[in-house]
Amino acid sequence: MRTRAWAGCLGVLTLATAAGSAVAGQWRDGAELYQKVCGHCHEANVGPVLKGRGLPPEYIQRVVRMGNRAMPAFRPTEIDDATLADVARRISTGAVLARE
Amino acid sequence: MGSKSKALPKGISAAEFDKAVREMRAIVGDEHVLVDEEKLAPYRKIMMPVPDEQHELSASVMPDGVEQIQRIMKVANKYRVPVYPISTGKNLGYGSAAPVQRGQIVMDLRRMNRIIEVDPELCTALVEPGVTYQQLYDYLQEHKLPLWFSCPAPSAIAGPVGNMVDRGVGYTPYGEHFMFSCGMEVVLADGQVLRTGMGAMENSNTWQVFKWGYGPTLDGIFTQSNFGVVTKMGMWLMPAPPDFRPFCIQYPNETDITKIVEALRPLRIAMVIPNAVVIAHTLWEAPCTPVKRADYYTGPGAIPDDAVKKIQADHNIGAWNVYAGLYGTKETNDANWKIIEAVAAGTGGKIITQEASKGSKALEYRFDLMKGKPNLGEFGLYNWRGGGGSIWFAPVSQAKGSETLKQMQMAKTILGKYGFDYVGEFIVGWRDMHHVIDLLYDRSNPEQMEKAYACYDELLHTFAKEGYGMYRANTAFAEKVAATYGPVKRDVEKRLKKALDPNNIIAPGRCGISL
Numbered sequence: 253m254r255t256r257a258w259a260g261c262l263g264v265l266t267l268a269t270a271a272g273s274a275v276a277g278q279w280r281d282g283a284e285l286y287q288k289v290c291g292h293c294h295e296a297n298v299g300p301v302l303k304g305r306g307l308p309p310e311y312i313q314r315v316v317r318m319g320n321r322a323m324p325a326f327r328p329t330e331i332d333d334a335t336l337a338d339v340a341r342r343i344s345t346g347a348v349l350a351r352e
Numbered sequence: 353m354g355s356k357s358k359a360l361p362k363g364i365s366a367a368e369f370d371k372a373v374r375e376m377r378a379i380v381g382d383e384h385v386l387v388d389e390e391k392l393a394p395y396r397k398i399m400m401p402v403p404d405e406q407h408e409l410s411a412s413v414m415p416d417g418v419e420q421i422q423r424i425m426k427v428a429n430k431y432r433v434p435v436y437p438i439s440t441g442k443n444l445g446y447g448s449a450a451p452v453q454r455g456q457i458v459m460d461l462r463r464m465n466r467i468i469e470v471d472p473e474l475c476t477a478l479v480e481p482g483v484t485y486q487q488l489y490d491y492l493q494e495h496k497l498p499l500w501f502s503c504p505a506p507s508a509i510a511g512p513v514g515n516m517v518d519r520g521v522g523y524t525p526y527g528e529h530f531m532f533s534c535g536m537e538v539v540l541a542d543g544q545v546l547r548t549g550m551g552a553m554e555n556s557n558t559w560q561v562f563k564w565g566y567g568p569t570l571d572g573i574f575t576q577s578n579f580g581v582v583t584k585m586g587m588w589l590m591p592a593p594p595d596f597r598p599f600c601i602q603y604p605n606e607t608d609i610t611k612i613v614e615a616l617r618p619l620r621i622a623m624v625i626p627n628a629v630v631i632a633h634t635l636w637e638a639p640c641t642p643v644k645r646a647d648y649y650t651g652p653g654a655i656p657d658d659a660v661k662k663i664q665a666d667h668n669i670g671a672w673n674v675y676a677g678l679y680g681t682k683e684t685n686d687a688n689w690k691i692i693e694a695v696a697a698g699t700g701g702k703i704i705t706q707e708a709s710k711g712s713k714a715l716e717y718r719f720d721l722m723k724g725k726p727n728l729g730e731f732g733l734y735n736w737r738g739g740g741g742s743i744w745f746a747p748v749s750q751a752k753g754s755e756t757l758k759q760m761q762m763a764k765t766i767l768g769k770y771g772f773d774y775v776g777e778f779i780v781g782w783r784d785m786h787h788v789i790d791l792l793y794d795r796s797n798p799e800q801m802e803k804a805y806a807c808y809d810e811l812l813h814t815f816a817k818e819g820y821g822m823y824r825a826n827t828a829f830a831e832k833v834a835a836t837y838g839p840v841k842r843d844v845e846k847r848l849k850k851a852l853d854p855n856n857i858i859a860p861g862r863c864g865i866s867l
């Protein structure tokens with residue numbers, strides 16, 4: 253019965269846990285960041301395709317921090333310098349940017 | 353050496369400012385206070401048609417914890433430096449992460465991003481300001497919790513606390529976000545920590561389930577205001593329904609808005625349709641489909657109606673596109689679906705189901721938003737004119753057909769006068785509608801900047817004359833919008849400000865409130 257599915261989510265465990273998975277400043281790596289943030293536009297026909305264009309990593313990092321026209325700017329509290337450097341390197345060199 | 357800050361707080365010397373910064377650094381750590389112009393770049397980017405300088409910040413302080421915020425408040429009071437709290441800082445088109453006035457220190461709460469508790473039995477969550485909707489979504493997925501939340505369109509990068517504090521809206525049955533929040537923790541200007549509702553009681557376990565507590569209910573005064581820094585918020589989650597049936601109904605004519613609203617209002621009030629129905633105009637759908645404006649019009653001024661008609665025909669887009677969903681069991685949705693079919697048939701609308709929606713990016717992102725799945729599909733809007741300029745003009749309307757038609761025509765006329773397109777939608781509350789218009793312009797073009805400002809100004813004042821007020825406004829127009837609500841309300845707000853924040857430390861000028 254499908255109605256059971258509705259009831260099914262109730263009455264399980266109560267969990268009280270700190271912290272979600274993707275804590276800002278603690279992105280697993282640039283690939284995760286790309287998938288969770290960049291890809292929503294740049295893999296979705298909203299922003300331009302970035303991969304395979306050999307864009308310099310410095311340029312990518314600068315655009316992320318400054319924004320560009322309608323592209324929002326991202327603060328260090330959202331994307332730390334190390335993850336930003338990693339995503340820029342990956343995009344620039346065509347390294348793996350895994351998507352589920 | 354003098355301060356490096358480009359925009360010192362009003363009336364503060366460089367030396368005093370430096371002292372304040374030094375004390376803040378001692379609280380949060382050196383690396384969590386930014387003063388260098390270059391480092392502050394991400395806070396400076398705005399989409400509003402005013403010069404960046406008008407919203408230039410003095411510095412950014414990035415605390416990680418309530419106790420740090422309490423101590424920052426003490427420093428702010430001591431030196432009389434104003435702080436402007438942001439949560440995820442993605443109030444795009446309403447001011448972004450920049451302060452409401454030049455010379456404020458942005459207090460960036462994005463590091464505080466703990467999901468403190470999720471109770472799957474009561475379907476509640478307690479979150480910090482830095483939590484994003486994407487993060488909450490991933491958390492629920494990872495823990496296999498069949499719970500949904502409602503989110504705004506920029507959900508992948510924005511978060512529940514900032515959105516709720518600005519009284520934003522989303523697209524599931526829990527779409528009126530403040531209504532579905534339950535309990536706040538607030539650091540006041542004097543450093544005291546207030547928990548609203550049941551949270552005020554020690555040992556209470558009902559903070560996230562009962563909103564009111566005893567005595568006056570205070571949560572509302574911490575939304576669209578500057579009376580405190582919200583550090584935790586409870587929110588209600590909805591059980592994922594066994595059967596979810598999103599749909600779109602398209603209508604061929606602009607004037608159809610009248611019968612659409614008349615037909616849908618009863619279903620919304622009776623909760624046959626439980627979510628916030630969206631009625632989106634062609635020119636909202638087109639850029640998100642995506643369609644290029646330049647393929648249809650390259651002349652001066654607003655896009656003409658015949659070009660809009662052609663877009664509708666070429667891309668199967670309605671003049672109006674109604675988005676809603678059924679949330680229930682298969683049995684209840686089967687029954688209610690018959691009502692939807694009858695309404696569509698009776699009003700000349702064409703239903704597009706999930707199965708039939710394939711291939712349209714616009715339909716896809718909308719259907720995802722109606723189940724609270726984060727995406728950024730709506731940013732397609734910015735490919736319409738290009739240039740990154742955007743301010744939301746968002747008056748409230750009654751959910752009555754004649755009113756919506758009147759507002760739409762008023763807005764379209766004024767926008768057209770300045771050469772801008774009507775890119776609008778109505779988001780149906782229960783009895784009201786948020787009439788949301790994206791005034792899109794090229795921010796790199798000084799003439800368009802000027803026109804966009806003048807256009808918003810005229811929209812605001814013409815609507816106010818007709819008795820239509822904004823549901824929310826960008827920081828550049830905060831003062832003007834506040835003025836449309838009359839002197840008594842403003843006087844009460846000022847008295848509250850004086851009582852709670854006598855040194856005018858928290859976000860002076862936000863929503864027009866200042867001492």
Ligand SMILES: Cc1cc2nc3c(=O)[nH]c(=O)nc-3n(C[C@H](O)[C@H](O)[C@H](O)COP(=O)(O)OP(=O)(O)OC[C@H]3O[C@@H](n4cnc5c(N)ncnc54)[C@H](O)[C@@H]3O)c2cc1C
Binds near residue numbers: 449509517
């Ligand atoms: C394409 C597009 C579509 C959009 N669609 C929607 C939509 O569907 N619905 C909608 O509601 N909005 C929408 N927006 C507007 C906006 O982006 C969202 O509302 C977004 O959620 C707000 O940003 P935020 O959540 O990061 O809040 P923030 O920017 O963090 O906060 C908003 C404001 O609230 C105040 N504030 C924030 N946190 C605190 C705090 N802890 N204590 C005290 N005051 C605080 C500050 O003044 C701040 O500027 C859209 C924007 C774009 C560009």
